[in-house]
Amino acid sequence: AIMLTNPNTCGLFERDMIAIAEAVHAAGAYFYCDGANFNAIVGRVRPADLGVDAMHINLHKTFSTPHGGGGPGSGPVVLSAELAQFAPLPFVVLDGNGFRLVEHAKDARESIGRLKGFHGQMGMFVRALAYILSHGADGLWQVSGDAVLNANYILASLKDVMTASFDGPCMHEALFDDRFLKDTGVTTLDLAKALLDEGIHPMTMYFPLVVHGAMLIEPTETESRETLDNFIQVMRKLAEQALSGNVDLFHQAPRHTPLRRLDETLAARRPVLKWTVK
Known part of the structure; x- marks a missing residue:
């Protein structure tokens, strides 16, 4: 099979x-x-x-x-x-x-x-x-249409400042890679951490594995034009900051979350699986 x-x-x-x-x-x-x-x-x-x-x-x-x-x-x-x-x-x-x-x-x-x-x-x-x-048949038709439309709107709005893995059009998700970050000292993970400071949940990172430093953005059918434009504006600003050499902005992120950046290697090797009162 x-x-x-x-x-x-x-x-x-x-x-x-x-x-x-x-x-x-x-x-x-x-x-x-x-x-x-x-x-x-x-x-x-x-x-x-x-x-x-x-x-x-x-x-x-x-x-x-x-x-x-x-x-x-x-x-x-x-x-x-x-x-x-x-x-x-x-x-x-x-x-x-x-x-x-x-x-x-x-x-x-x-x-x-x-x-x-x-x-x-x-x-x-x-x-x-x-x-x-x-939703009915016509509503479900619109659901898929809106999901694809939103993803292509993001792809068209960001591919001049980020590197799209495929030219498009795409279906329900737009895929970017880290080629635009080459020699900047900024990684896909750094970009995702900086998004947290902007109040935005990061996209799927490093997946699919066939694309290096993947950033898989799936807006779904539920996002409005206003939220899409806000996301696009933030991504463009962060891409420009990375290309201008503002590495500290990314390496210090997130700065405004309850927990700062974790040592991910240590967390994987010595996970804390329960909360205890100090």
């Missing part, structure tokens, strides 16, 4: 996905899709039409459920008709009599059985369903 993310982690659409799926199926294998970036195409593309046999959906990335601090994470898995009969128990089916719950192996002979007793946070499934129903 093969697993593929579309759009990929570089923020690019895999144009050969159908050809890949056909090759995989011709070999008797199945196609698993990582739904991490589904918010770039939701409402516009049916994964099954791309040849996908199984896909997990990250509810916190596409359908508004909260994430962070350990959860609550939930990721339902959807299956093609060829794999649906093997779905683990329990599952819900829709037939002529409406919805019914299938819980026992005798009622699903081809099922791989029960994997575990707990299938995720029910509240997150309900919230995601409410999000989908409240």
